[in-house]
Amino acid sequence: MSEILSSATDLKTIVIDGAPLSLFEVTRTSAEHCRFELSEDPEILSRLRRAEEIISVAVNEGQNIYGVTTGFGSLADVVVPPAFAARSQNNLLSFLATGAGEPIDARHVRSAMLLRANMLMRGQSGIRLEIIDRFVRFLQAGATPVVRELGSIGASGDLVPLATIARAITGQTDYCQVELDDETIDGRTALDRLGLEPIELKPKEGLAIVNGTSFSAAVAANACGEVRNLLGLTLVTNAMILRALNVQSAPFDAFVHECKPHPGQMWVAQRMRELLFQPPNHHYTNGHVQDRYSLRCFPQYWGPSVEAFARICDTVEIEMNAVSDNPLIDTIECRIVQNGNFLGQYIAQAMDDLRTHIGMIAKHLDVQIAQMVSPEFSLGLPASLRGNESLSYNMGLKGLQISANSIMPMLTWYGNPLTSHYPTHAEQFNQNINGLSWGSAQLAWKSVQLFQSYTSVALIFAVQALDLRARTNLGHYDGRKLLSPAMQSLYECVYDTLGLSPGGKKPLVYDDADQWLEAWLAQLTDNIREEGSLVMSVQHAVDAFDDFRLPRHANDFNTTDDRGCRP
Known part of the structure; x- marks a missing residue:
């Protein structure tokens, strides 16, 4: 093309x-x-x-x-x-x-x-x-x-x-x-x-x-495109959360990851160093001997998912550029060849894997949210990230956490494989194995839509936690002052999408009755689905996933003989 x-x-x-x-x-x-x-x-x-x-x-x-x-x-x-x-x-x-x-x-x-x-x-x-x-x-x-x-x-x-x-x-x-x-x-x-x-x-x-598998491959391609945006968003969102939790810099040191050189792990650690530990926060400690696992092991946890996403994208690219018809016509030898290229196994298993890793990333975010709302784990952030603690009836983001808790189990449940459940008696036992690629891709698309909503929840938590941490560390509510320029854009876009302006006088959520969080979630989710300013603000992170792609690309198919086949 x-x-x-x-x-x-x-x-x-x-x-x-x-x-x-x-x-x-x-x-x-x-x-x-x-x-x-x-x-x-x-x-x-x-x-x-x-x-x-x-x-x-x-x-x-x-x-x-x-x-x-x-x-x-x-x-x-x-x-x-x-x-x-x-x-x-x-x-x-x-x-x-x-x-x-x-x-x-x-x-x-x-x-x-x-x-x-x-x-x-x-x-x-x-x-x-x-x-x-x-x-x-x-x-x-x-x-x-x-x-x-x-x-x-x-x-x-x-x-x-x-x-x-x-x-x-x-x-x-x-x-x-x-x-x-x-x-x-x-x-x-x-x-x-x-x-x-x-x-x-x-x-x-x-x-x-x-x-042929063109339809399964199409749904899979669109799911991967959305996940690419979501991974960029959640990578930067996680960096914002880590900053709000005063994460230490030592676990991200290049030396650590050279000692365990998985490509995904090393890539994630490098991205987090670029996002988090720029001057004046190049070396940062928080008084603890070491942070909890979800903070300290972030590259080791995220790395396998980054590698898996690269493999999944390559699988989808190969399948969508394949000739999956039966029979095939060899115009050089003038022959008609019966075959099984129509089996959607590659797409099916790739989409099973994609859903699994979406669930894993969401579950990690859920753990981070749980730490932010608990003072004993957050280094002193208010319980439930309450903005105005002078009003005893303010409950902060308690309801929002419950909403998050309702989405995450669904995402992990969608991570269960469909492919192994194929019927062995399909079409008079002729199709006695079948890929279920269409169903697996459809479930991946549903998982993507849930993940978009979950990412909106996480963004509100991240910005609120940053504003409250700024008050503790800097004496005002402007969370931007804790962030590198690469993270400030996303922070500001959250405010802008909600029709608000950051400035330091109040956190994002001050009194419970000041806003309708349900409407905020809808605004943020729509922006993500439309590939709006939120996605554009983290384009550097989105593009970085392309740089990580594994060596085999669809371009490998450019060398063809007269039949259009790879030699």
């Missing part, structure tokens, strides 16, 4: 050519308005035509090709005569019309359409350029098929959700809905508005659209 900046409109033009996409290119284009167009590279178009011709010849010769001249799945032994090979593809979209539950986020659908179109442009699936162009026409117009959250087991990929897209772009039935121009309309009406006619599929084309 290449990008061109349109001088007329300043919109990015995304040229879909089968080249590798980066994970964050996908998340960005799903949220931003872009122009899309298909590559006109003669070599790519020639490969597409060769694959289509190989299928056509095989059908006319009466060859036995799975899903083309046979039935599907456990009915693969049923012969489909050449005369019915095209009708079988159209019927495929009908019997897969079984989605259930609520509609998923439109961003996932757009990401899936981009990934599927890009995969099909590799020329290994046997589909016409005319069909691929319909993905682009829908993306360009902002026409988004309504896809339900339930229906895929990640075995033959994401059959049911991808079939929803297929029905919309082909117009094979009215039984689909499309969001277009702030309306929800039926698929045929959407085609009319886009100036398109319903189109009959040819042999193999239905299978080319629906068989």
Whole structure:
């Protein structure tokens, strides 16, 4: 995929050519308005035509090709005569019309359409350029098929959700809905508005659209994009909390981590040194011999999650750039190859892991919050971080901690694996192992949304604790004075998002009745979800996660032979 900046409109033009996409290119284009167009590279178009011709010849010769001249799945032994090979593809979209539950986020659908179109442009699936162009026409117009959250087991990929897209772009039935121009309309009406006619599929084309992991990979990519922002936010939030708890500098000393040189641990320690221990606080002690584990072992605790996130992102990038269709067409050897690339195991386990590490990070924050609200553990901060202690009925952030305590167990519960629970009898025992990648990715997205709310809670605690620590240490409530410039931006953005100004006369929360914390949480969470000023204020930390990425990237796929495969 290449990008061109349109001088007329300043919109990015995304040229879909089968080249590798980066994970964050996908998340960005799903949220931003872009122009899309298909590559006109003669070599790519020639490969597409060769694959289509190989299928056509095989059908006319009466060859036995799975899903083309046979039935599907456990009915693969049923012969489909050449005369019915095209009708079988159209019927495929009908019997897969079984989605259930609520509609998923439109961003996932757009990401899936981009990934599927890009995969099909590799020329290994046997589909016409005319069909691929319909993905682009829908993306360009902002026409988004309504896809339900339930229906895929990640075995033959994401059959049911991808079939929803297929029905919309082909117009094979009215039984689909499309969001277009702030309306929800039926698929045929959407085609009319886009100036398109319903189109009959040819042999193999239905299978080319629906068989594969593009949808699971799309949801996974978007989840990783959000977690990237959240890790940046929570890293800086943790630094603010550590400063409010007067953490000592010794456990973050480079010497310590050179003695145990796990890459993630060393990376976290370096980030915390940059955030926390700048002059005049380069070397800091608090009177204790040593801090509690959640403070002293921060790099050792966070390090495995940082490494895991890097591995997860690499896994998702590889999968979303893979050709996960079955059968595949080798245009060099002129052969059709049955395979199992459609199994969503990699995405499933990656999303299980992502949820586990989200839960681990949330639980660590929960421990830090518990220390901040307890004077015996916080080096003298007021109980429940009460602002105005002169009013005996002020309870401070007691209710907010209860809210946090309600979210954290859910995040750790979501960290339980789904992948091991696959049904062994699926589809007449044909799909007797299945990845559950769709379900695992959906749970990861729900976990992300909970984590966004939890991060909002943690931000309020961090800022309040800093303001109260400033009073103890400096005689005023301006918590900025305790922070390095790299942390001050986030502190100030919290105040700004809530429509307040920091200044030192009062802490963030003074009297309980002065604010509606529920409204504050909504404001902060919306800002995070919209990738607003809170995320932008920690962009240095967000970008640092990209620097940590493990050596293997999607760019490794650039070296290809004429089939578009890695040698």
